Amino acid sequence: MHWILLYTVAVMSCLFCKIIEGTIPSTAVYQDEQCYAFADIHPQAPIHILIAPRAHIVSLNEAGGGDRALLGHLLWAAAEIARSKGLAKGYRVVVNTGEDGGQTVDHLHVHLLGGRSLSWPPG
Numbered sequence: 001m002h003w004i005l006l007y008t009v010a011v012m013s014c015l016f017c018k019i020i021e022g023t024i025p026s027t028a029v030y031q032d033e034q035c036y037a038f039a040d041i042h043p044q045a046p047i048h049i050l051i052a053p054r055a056h057i058v059s060l061n062e063a064g065g066g067d068r069a070l071l072g073h074l075l076w077a078a079a080e081i082a083r084s085k086g087l088a089k090g091y092r093v094v095v096n097t098g099e100d101g102g103q104t105v106d107h108l109h110v111h112l113l114g115g116r117s118l119s120w121p122p123g
C-alpha cells in the first residue's frame, strides 16, 4: 500500500505526468499505449522532441528488468519519429540521467535532436 501512495504523490507532482495526462498543454508528435512524444519547450535543434513513457519512471537508473521492452519501445519510437520528420541525414538520441547527467525533469525521457549538424562531445 505504501508504494502506491508514494507513486501517486510522485505522479501528482510530476511535470511530464501532467503533460501526458493533458493537464499541462503540449504539442503532441506521436503517441501510443506506452509512450507520449511532444515538442521540447526550449528546442536545442530545429527538431527537438521528447519521448516519455506513460508510466512514471524517475530516470533510466530507476528502470528495472521489467521495463526492458519499454526501453526498447522508446528507442523504436524515436527512430520512427525521426523517419516521419525526414531526418535522413541523421539525428541524436540522448537520455540525460541524474544530476551529473544533466537531468532536470525526473520522469524518464528520450531527447530526439535533429535538423542540424550536432557537435561531439557534449559539454
Ligand code: 5GP
Binding pocket: 015, 026, 027, 038, 039, 040, 041, 042, 043, 050, 095, 096, 102, 103, 104, 105, 106
Ligand atoms: P532533461 O534536462 O531532464 O534531460 O530534459 C528536460 C527537457 O524538458 C528540457 O529540454 C526542457 O526544455 C523540457 N521542458 C521543461 N519543461 C517543459 C514543459 O513544460 N513543456 C515542454 N514541452 N518541455 C519542457
Ligand code: ZN
Binding pocket: 010, 011, 014, 015, 016, 017, 018, 055, 056, 057, 106, 107
Ligand atoms: Zn511522471
